[in-house]
Amino acid sequence: MGSGNAIRGSRVGAGPMGEAERGDAAPRVWVTFYCANRHETRPSFATDVAVPDQWDCPRCGFPAGQDKHNPPAPPKTEPYKTHLAYVKERRSDEDGQAILDEALARLRAKRAAVRAALEAATKG
Structure with a gap:
């Protein structure tokens, strides 16, 4: 039994005349x-x-x-770059080594300070 929908099987904008109604x-x-x-x-x-x-x-x-024998070349896509690759583009190896040395010096100083604080707390 149908649902009684009068426009079943039709689409929005479809008229009874089709192409003739819309023009040439x-x-x-x-x-x-x-x-x-x-x-x-x-x-x-x-x-x-x-x-x-x-x-x-x-x-x-x-x-x-439009030329079957000489179609346009596909576009060249850049490969995915990691964050490290972008950093290496901006900095030389010498700059990177200087930054690493500075960071290691700060880390070692912080660890020495923590170690000294722990020793002072256990003695006192």
């Missing part, structure tokens, strides 16, 4: 684009607009061009 479609031209992975895509464009030189491939996302 603009004249179209289909252009073939090729990406570096040898994918082929054929988007359509209105005849009165300029066709772009490149189009993004819907399968892999690489840029695609």
Whole structure:
């Protein structure tokens, strides 16, 4: 038994006449684009607009061009860099060694102070 919904199987904006009610479609031209992975895509464009030189491939996302034998090169992506790699770009090895030596000196001084405080507390 149906639910009694009168618009079942219809979509929003669909009219009883379909394409005739909306008017004629603009004249179209289909252009073939090729990406570096040898994918082929054929988007359509209105005849009165300029066709772009490149189009993004819907399968892999690489840029695609109209020349089948010379597609555009895929974009070069930088590999993931760690925080340490960025630090090494900004500082030389000598700067890094100086910072490390300074940090170790502070750490050793702090440990010596804690050790002295513990010894004083256990004697007294």
